[in-house]
Amino acid sequence: MKRNRPVYLIKKIIRMFLLVICVSIVTFGLMKASPIDPLQANVGQTALGSMSREQKEKLEEYWGTNTPPVQQYLSWAKDFIRGDMGTSLLYRQPAAEVIGVKLKNSLFIMVIAWIVSGIAGFALGVTAGMNRGKLIDKVIKGYCMVISSTPVFWLALLLLLVFGVWLQIFPMGLSVPIGVEADQVTFLDRIYHAVLPAVTLSITGVSNIALHTREKMADIMESEYVLFARMRGEQGMKLFKNNGFRNVLLPAVTLQFASISEIFGGSVLVEQVFSYPGLGQAAVAAGLGSDLPLLMAITVVSAVFVFGGNLAADLIYGTIDPRIRRGGVLR
Secondary structure, three states: OOOOHHHHHHHHHHHHHHHHHHHHHHHHHHHHHOOOOHHHHHHOHHHHHOOOHHHHHHHHHHHOOOOOHHHHHHHHHHHHHOOOOOEOOOOOOEHHHHHHHHHHHHHHHHHHHHHHHHHHHHHHHHHHHHOOOOHHHHHHHHHHHHHHOOOHHHHHHHHHHHHHHHOOOOOOOOOOOOOOOHHHOOHHHHHHHHHHHHHHHHHHHHHHHHHHHHHHHHHHHOOHHHHHHHHOOOOHHHHHHHHHHHHHHHHHHHHHHHHHHHHHHHHHHHHHHOOOOOHHHHHHHHHHOOOHHHHHHHHHHHHHHHHHHHHHHHHHHHHHOHHHOOOOOOO
16 A cells, blocks of 8 residues: 655654643643642742742742643743743753753763664674574673663763773763863863763663664574575675665664663763763753753653654665655555
8 A cells, every 4th residue: 555655744743743742741740740849949948938928929920839730831832832942940041042052962972872872782683693592692692681671870870980980081070171161172072071971871772772683683594585595605794784684774773763762861860970961960950940941841852852763763764675665655
């Protein structure tokens, strides 16, 4: 059956839009259900108790605690659709500006981790799958099992302890050297401070891709067309290039784009451990400080990235395997 590519794309975008709305509603509801009092959390119980009624009313108006929840959400949604993400209550700046700075730092380590984990996971999975049951397969599988069951914050602490404290090869944290003005920070300085956070995210992202690629590659190696290719004398990289690469690449790409959500989730903990001023650290600060505009904006932006990654995976399927190309080709 033929599929109309524009219609398929429109349906996907509408579905993504509805999912983003649901995410924003859930986030708003959780923030409102939180036991944290934004006034007490940011002003302090002692200072709050010494304020006059007029001062408290001004603070309640500033933090939006005196507005009905439904009205507050609809007002936020209306402004957000117009491009106004609101003003961060903690940073006293537009939420869009805060996200722009924090997202730039986060993307620096997340993109590196995403690329490295994808390439390493694919290579390890293919190697293990082509040597199923052998020593190298057992080593790779064991490594992936250990890493997949290791909490990301524990791994971050371990790397920080070894390479930051004991060996003192990399800095303890932050994204730039301490005491250096912004215009004097070089690109190499940023890379130097991003190594440990990026390596942590890369290590945790390898196992899932490697294990799934291994299973798919093992099934391919047992297929009839691979057995026939072996009878023709093909082996090693030639066998993989002619008969395995395209077949194993499709599920690997699917997992690679699906791992965007894992990278985002892992960055929250990694940035906390390394004191890296990224989007994850800003989300934690916004949640603990009841900064509703900033947290809502971060949640929506993160959701768009995650759902956009899944949409991109669907759209490039046809490039990898024409048999499942969306739009105009028999499937």
